[in-house]
Structure formats: C-alpha cells, structure tokens
Amino acid sequence: MKVAITVNGQETTADVEPRLLLVHYLRDVLGLKATNIGCDTTSCGACTVLLDGESVKSCTVLAAQADGSSVTTLEGLSSGPDDLHPVAAAFRAEHGLQCGFCTPGMVMAAVGLLSENPKPTEREVRDGLEGNLCRCTGYHNIVRAVIAASGQDPDEVTGTSLRPGVERSPAGGVAAAPGFSTGGAE
C-alpha cells in the first residue's frame, strides 16, 4: 500500500507492506537511523518520535496509520550539531546521555513532555518519562536536563549534588511516592 508521510518537514512516499512499523519506515525506508529499537513490547521508548506534535512510540504505530501525518525525529529537531535545539542542548550541558541509545527517544519524549507541561516539577518529569528507559544515567542527569530545558534551575528543583566544600546535603530525592511523606530528618 502507498503511504505519504511528512518527515522532518519533507514529503515522503513509499509503497509498503501494511504491517510495516513506522520505526522501520523511518529507519529502513528513509534511512533515518537515529530512532532506535530497544524492545519488542512498547516498554523502552527508544523509538519515540513526534507524530503531529505528540510523542509516540514508533514501534507501536504502523506506517499506514501515519499516512497523511507529520513526523519529527531527532534528525529534524536541531538545525545542526553546532546549533542544538534547547532540549538537546540541555541534554549535552547536563550530561543526560552516555551510550546514546535511549537518547533520540528520550529527547523526543522530553520535547513532548515540555510542550504539555512547560514548567514541570521533578516528580512530573520522572512520571512523564516513565515510558522511556535508560540503563546508563540512572535518569539523574536526564531529569536535570529536562528541568534545565524548562528554564528552571536543576539544583533548586532537584537539590541534590554536593560539591566540594559543602558540608551538608540539601534534602534531596524525589518527592515521596503517592501516600508517602517526605523522608529525611526534621
């Protein structure tokens, strides 16, 4: 079947199998390899892209379903390596990526999150990115990056890292999970 999908502002068309997943359309038909595949159960979010402005997992969307839609992948986000999109720039500044495999999906999910909630709390970032898995960073710097990209100071919002010379830890950690009071001493 024939599909026409606008990808990163470019019109694309192809004759595809009805079962072709959007992620394979992007990777194998168009050769846009930034979008990765990390699982087969819609759990990891490495394949996250924006579909008509909303973040979706492209392993769970058929290319046919995206027919007539507009898709943005990591390749379409920044104008170039020297001119990063603010979210991508924040990921670099806060070291929100290590091996880089979750990164394209994580960045796109963060862009989606911030478009819905421009000034999130740490808890809102953590819950908002629950569908995107990272094995390298422990999420610490990803959360900081998203907070920084929102124009907030990650030190104040997460308030954790001690630097040399600082004697006491600020009360850190997440706001406690639902039903829990905050820990730490009074």
Add this chain to the structure above:
Amino acid sequence: MSILGTRVQRVEDPLFLTRGAVYTDDLVDERLAGALHLTLVRSPVAHARITSIDVSAAREAPGVVAVVTGAEIGLEPVVLQGGAPKETARPFLATDKVRFVGEPVVAVLTEELYQGQDAADLVEIDYDPLPAVVDPEEALKGEVLLFEDLGTNVVGGFGLDKEFDEHLFDDCEVVVTQKLVNQRVAAAPLETRAAAAVWGDDGRVTLWASTQNAQSARDAVAGWLGVERDVVHLITPDVGGGFGAKIGADPEFALVAQLARITGRAVRWSETRSENMTGMLQGRAQIQTITIGGNRNGDVLAYRLDVLADAGAYPRLGMFLPYFTRQMAPGVYDIPKVESRARTVVTTTTSIGAYRGAGRPEATAAIERAMDLFAAEIGMDPAEVRKRNVIAPDKFPFTTKGGATYDSGEYAKAIDKALEAADYAGLRAEQARRRERGDTVALGIGVSAYVEITGGGAFAENASIEVHPDGTVTVLTGTSPHGQGHATAWAMLASEHLGVPVEKITVKHGDTDLIPRGAGTMGSRSLQTGGVAVYQAAGELVELAKQRAAEVLEASVEDLEVAEGAVNVRGTTTSITLAALAEKEPLKVQTKFDSGAPTFPFGAHVAVVEVDLETGRAVVDRIVTVDDAGPVLNPLLADGQRHGGIAQGIAQALLEEVRYDDEGNPITATFADYAFPSAAELPSFTLVDMATPTPLNPLGVKGIGEAGTIGATPAVQSAVIDALSHLGIRHIDMPLAPLRVWEAIQAAKGDA
C-alpha cells in the same frame, strides 16, 4: 590552567544529539549493501533432546536464501571459558540437545527483515523434553545432568583443596550465620547484541560487532572459525551500553561470519529484546552462606563465605567470577580470620557472565549483610560496628586475608563523610519518632562501606598519538567506550600535554586493523590503564617534539616548552607549531603503560528508604554516596558513572530479578515483565566527593564505573531491613519487592 579535573562537555554529543550515534544495526556501508538478515530459531524448551528438525517449508518461504542447521554450519562446538571442562562445549547451532530456553538451533537467512520471522515460524523442530534444573542447589545434587559425559553439574570451584576450619569461630562470643541469595539479573543494555559480516576477495572477513573489546572479540571469533586472527578485521561502531555482558565475543558473532562465508553474501544480525533476555549473558546468581563471629564489644574476629555460583547452561566468564568474590570477601575490614570457598554449577538457564561489578558486588553484599547481622546480634549501631573494624589508614598497602593487596584507602573517613552528609543522627531520631507514634510508613537507614578492584583483569594498555600537519591530533586507544565518554576524556589527557583544544583531538578505538592490541573496557579499567597510556603517550610526544624543534629552532631542549600546540623557547617569542613539525616528518609516538597491579577504589553509601508497612512497598527517598576513585579527571563523566551505577544498585536491591519457572521457562523475558527501573522509581542522588590517590599510576586515578552499584545494592537492602528491624526482621533476600517485604512483615507479626 590544567584541563584535568574540569567539567568538559562531551565532544561526542553534538552528533549523538542530531544524527544519532551509529550502532551496528545503523551501519550504512557499501560492503553491507544487500546484506542478508539473520533470524535465529531458538529453543523454546529448557532441556530436551532434539529428535527432528524439518526446514523444508522454511526453505520455500518468500525471500529465503538459506536455512542452516547445526549439521550444516561447519563449526565445531567450543568451550567458551578457559578452564571449563571440555564436555561443556557449546555448539553454534544445537544438534542433538538443548540446554536452555533461547539456545540457537536453526539459522534463517532472508533478503528482507520481516521475511525472517515468517520463515522461522515454518521451521519444525521436535523436542523430547528432559527435566529442567533451575536451582543451583538442585544442580549440585546431580540428579539431572546437563552434560552426561561429565558426570556432574559442578564445573569449577575455588578454595576446595581443604575443608573449612572447624575452630574458626572458637574465640568468638557471638556467631551469626545466614544464607543469602544474590539473585540473577539481566545486564539489559538498551542496544541488544548485533553483528554484521562480509568476506572480501582477500580471504579476510570484516566483522562489525557490538562489543566492549574488539581485540579479544577478534581473537575469539578467529579461534572459533578456525582461522588465523589476522583473517578477522573486527570493527566496533558506537556501542549502546554493555555493563559487562558485551565483554568479548558471543558465539552468534562467529555464526554471522560463518553464514556470510557459507552464503557468499554479507549477513547482518540484530536480536530482538526477547531474544536478548534469554540469549545474552546475565549476572550475579550466587547463593551464599555467610558466618560471622566476634565479641560483644563490636570486634569482628572471623568470617566465612561459602559461595554456590550458577554458571547457567554453558560456562562462560561467570565460572571465573567467584574468584573475585573470594578475593574481596573481607571488604574494608581488618578481620583476623577469613576463609571462603566457591563451587560453580551448570543449570538449564542462560549463561552467567559479568554484570557491573562482576564478582565484587557479590562479595560486598555478603560482608555488608554479615556486618549488619552481627551488629543486630550484639545490639550495636551498624555504622559504629563498621568503623570499629575497618582497616586503619596507616596500614596501606594492606594485604587482606582474601589475598588482595589494597593500594590506598581511608575507609572510616568515607563512612563519616556519608553519615554526616545524610545527617545520620537526625535520621535515627526521625526513625525513633515514627516508631513511637506507630507510623505506617517506616523509615529505614542503610549504611554500606565497600572496596573493590578496578583494572583487575589486564593491567597494561596501549596508546598512540599523532599530530597531523593541519594541527589536528589523533589518539588511538585499546580501550573501547560504550557510553563512558573516552572521546572526551582521552582528548583531555592529550590536550593537557599538547595544549591542543579537545575539539581538535580525535580518539579512535575498536578497529583491530588500526589498533591490533588492546584489552577493551571492562572492570572499570579504562582510565587507570588506557587513559594513563594516552597521558604517557602525549608526554612522550612532547619530548619528541622538543628534540625535533631543538634542531629547527637551534635551541637547547632544556629551554623548550610545549604549550597551545607549539614548541616555544622559554622567555622568547621563538616557536614552531606541532603542526609545522608534523609537516616535516610524521610526529607520532606509540606507547604502553603497565600498572602491574589493580587499584582498589572504595566508598560508603547511606540509603534512606520509606517502607509502607501495609503494602510492603519500599521507596528510596535519598541515597548519599561517597565514591573515592582518586583524583577525578572530568567530574561530569565521573558523576555520570556514579549515577548509573547507583541506579543499577538500587534496582538490584528493590526491583530486578531474572526468574524461571520449575520447567526452566523464563518468566521475565521481555521489558514488560522484567523490572527494569524507570525514572519514576528512582530518586535523584546526592554525591559526596573524596579523592585518595593510588601510587600505582602517575595520575593517581582508580576506576569509577562499577562503584555505585557495589555500594548502593547493600545500602538499599540494609535500609529496607532496617526499617523493619523493630518487628524483629533481620534479613530479607533481594529483590525487596513489595510482595516479599509484605510477606516478611506478615511472618514477623505472626511470630509476635
């Protein structure tokens, strides 16, 4: 000003954040144009004889180029771990018997990716089931044998030459013993395993593979293919995480190369996550029995560790790892009498290999549980017991009863720093208040102290460095990053000597034709071996440049200095750039650094958890960590390593476990079933800095990659148990998931 110790942003990132990194499955290379896709038919049963394999229907399926069975693969079964019994050789494709769910049986090669699964579904294999053996203690009994010719499931061991000393605890006022399960976990790098191969007209094979060490992967694959190692050109593209499970080569790499040889076509393979969760090496999987004895004043006098290690079906590196567990058994403590032994058995499960820490977290988990149990038994504060028994700072270098020689450490100081940063006294007061008022959310505080080995495998590493006539610099390293940021860190080390900005320095790795020797990245070895080698190479290049410049500038070498990419005559404006020197003749050095011994980073973690006594749910509220790996080259990168390690430590303590049912069926084989943590389950981390240099290398650096995991796991486990200590609970095995914690609470209530 020195660039060392500064927060330099990664040079890798601009491309990673725009085009994306290039992993094996992303490769667009003309040699791989039109490559066949490999789909493996894997065993759905844990233990069975294969009675028939029918591939006729699969061969007729659309797009199928070849369907290859074990009888046709043309590779002999291989023993995958040095020292393993020859009877444990693994076939590349099973022929007569399968020994774990996920063992490859048939290879299907198709023109298109989707055709592969279609054709694989048409392969008919009949299995005659045999009993599974999942529990290492059952395996030890030998009632069900994986390798009948071997006559036992015990495939290795350490410290078995003599019996345990029956008088070991004779002098102790208090003796506590406990069985612990250090559960099996999955490394689960986000990039699954992948490889691609093509044979050239020159009779050589180019093999791209996702591995942590190209050179040893090359050697292994060449050996398995039965060719000289020069025949294999192994290239490591960007690697999407490894965590130990991508050390060396997997048999599938050789299979890909052999199938390319058989078909005369390029072949590429990228496994699915479900394949990965049964096919890739897993970690930990030890059953430990600990016994600790001492006096009521808090002095620990004797410690015994008895390890039963699960090797999985075919012994791999996991067979060796109890060696590290025994070596690190006493941890940070000066214990007069220590003894240990380890036995390794095969089971009908996925093979065990390295996972972040690899043998050392198991040692730390055991001794730290032992210290807690001892403290509880004598009614002393667990932090106090630890500080009382640590090795004093004036005793280094210190050779332990485990046989390791620790290079440097200040263990009590690390514990104090962590306690202070966490406000330990305040936390204890809050805990008491909650207990007094009968709060249903209990507060738990866990303290761990750890020491580990880094660079414990290969002590030497190679580096070369060349300045080009355009002023750029190329560094070649035998270490091989998969997220650690070597492109930035090694460039900083070269820049320190040469004064060339990091943006002009390219770090290359993982191409065995370009870099024939190297030991890769594992065991937190890279900075203290490969990094130091780069630093040394840059220093040697400075000396070479000075000698060359002395002739050109008609100056004496002693009057020259290198700064900002040029050789200058001190106190004058006379200089020549390194680039100009390189124009005259190649400006290049190659060197090797050998530390001769591993280093021993250490630290202390304080975990603060809240446990809902009605549901058993435990949440880490805060974790404060002191991780001392000597001077920090780049705090951005070092903190990142700590964060990732801490997360994996918390996850093992609370969430993750690879599980099988009694028939050997994996029941956690997808990311929908395996408790891989998301951001929502973790807190932000509080890092406290401390830097005690090692005398073993000129930078004084130790490894940081695994420290977080090693310290966090026991701290979090301890914290949850501590939250429940007023109920009389002394131990719960990991993972401390809600059901298990809830059951322990119910059992304690029943007892009371």
